Amino acid sequence: MPSALENLRVLDLTRLLPGPYCTMLLADFGAEVIKVEDTGPGDYARVGTPKWGEDSTFFHSLNRNKKSVCLDLKTEQGKEIFLNMAEKADVIVESFRPGVMDRLGVGYKVLKEKNSGLIYCSLTGYGQTGPYSTQPGHDLNYISYAGLLEFFGERNRKPTVPPVPIADIGGGALLATVGILMALFERNRSGNGQFVDISMMDGALSWLQLTLPDYLASNIEPKRGELPLSGRHAFYEVYETKDGRYLSVGAVEAKFWKEFCRVIERDDLIKQQYAPIQEQDRIKDEIQAVISTKTQQEWVEIFLGVEACVSPVNRLANLESDPQFIQREMIQTYHDTEAGEVKLIAPPIKLSETPGTIRELAPKSGQHTAEILAEMGYSIQRIDEWKNKGVIK
Structure with missing residues (x-):
């Protein structure tokens, strides 16, 4: 069965949650996603428990269907390899602070010269411009700046920290995916790639559709717990319930x-x-x-x-037995030769002709480095030499 994103090659330099969630969606629908990690620990999400095999369940969930290449981009040889990879790529996704890729010599301006059709997506906390652009941050910071956190919680109490990362996924990963697909659609018309600038703070602000427009029109600041859909009304x-549920x-x-x-x-x-x-x-x-x-x-x-x-109000223990999730096949079991039976969250987008699939678990660190470099024409001797020097893993 053909895949929706078949023949699309994506280089993924992201770590942890937002970027890998974006590229997971692309991989689930057939894109060849090559996870480019450093030659050290790589993606921090690999660490943690519980584990399936060598890596955490969290890492496997986000990085299934991908390949792994380990490069030291601080070396001239590592940079050369990456530039050659980018020449054949359709999409690059990275989540470094603005300026990091430029300092490494592999920023958008350099890559665009080598590949005019490249879609380059930078997924950051605050975007490429503005006084916050180089600040560190996490989901809680982004929704704080965006005015979203102010409305979480009960009336006359302090704001409550949400249990899921809203800006990371809703304001970042999903909008990055949409931006990439829009840019690819435009490339079909013009033949040109472009830079996709995704700010998780901007994305979180865009969630205020039921609140911010009213304020902009009236200058009346709503109070926590008094918004129409925040528990203000009994309906x-x-x-x-009687049993504490x-x-x-x-x-x-x-x-x-x-x-x-x-x-x-x-x-x-x-x-x-x-x-x-x-x-x-x-x-x-x-x-x-x-x-x-x-x-x-x-x-x-x-x-x-x-x-x-x-x-x-379901608990996690109820999800596998919920008839709707069963019918929608939202939790799927993958049989791995090493890890055994692994249960994963299925692709949430349902396409009738080219559905997303879980084809394999996340790659081991550097699992595909030699294979992909050989495909690029590098000799086994050169690959072994770079391995010994720590340029690749």
Whole structure:
């Protein structure tokens, strides 16, 4: 079966989460992704437990379907090899701070001269320009600057740290993937590559579609816990069940709220869906008193087939048995000769004719260095010489 991105060659110089997530999506759909690591520890994500074989489960999840080449880009020979690799590549993805690749002598201007059709994506915290561009940072910093963190948490409490990296994936990895595919589409028209500048802070700011436009129009700053979809209203809230589990209620539309109130036998609350915020706390307490009378499973069965937007709050242990995830094959088992049975998160994009697939686990450090250099025309003697000198691994 053909793949959507067949014959696309990507050089991936990224580490940890955002960049590898982007290139994982490309690899899952058939791109040849060559992970370019240093000759030392390489991607820090390799370290950690639990492990499948030599590397962490986290590393395997993000780097499946890829190849690994280890180069010392600080040496002239390593730089020469990389430049020759870039000449035949379609895409380069890197996540160094601005200026690092230029100082190594392998920045976009140099690579563009060798390969005018190259798509060069730089995925950084703050982008290539601006006073923050060279600052270090992590997801929490990016969503802080973007104004997103301010709205996490309950009213009259401090902001709460989200449990998943929003800027890394939603503001960074996914937008980098989209940017790369847009640039490839444009290259089909013009034949020219281009520089894709992705800032995780910019991406996080773009998530404020329900909040920032209103502020820009009114200059009225909303308060934490009082946004329409932040737990302000009883119809969009989480309630605890008798057995210490939880139900999420997302009955935003009036028809869903009406059904929810009918099922919990509180028809009197139907007209109070948008009661003032002072009343919302009382309504929540009254709903909580009802939800506390039954277990999570009992409520799930009661709401089965009812259009009220009520769901169980799943734990990780529930995901493999959830019938929707089973039907969608979102957790797949890969059989590896060394690691045995390995369970991985499946590609979330479903294409009818060219679906994404998990073809192999992540590569060992430098697993494909000799193979790819030989394909480029380097002799076995030269490859062995560079290995002995530490230029490659």
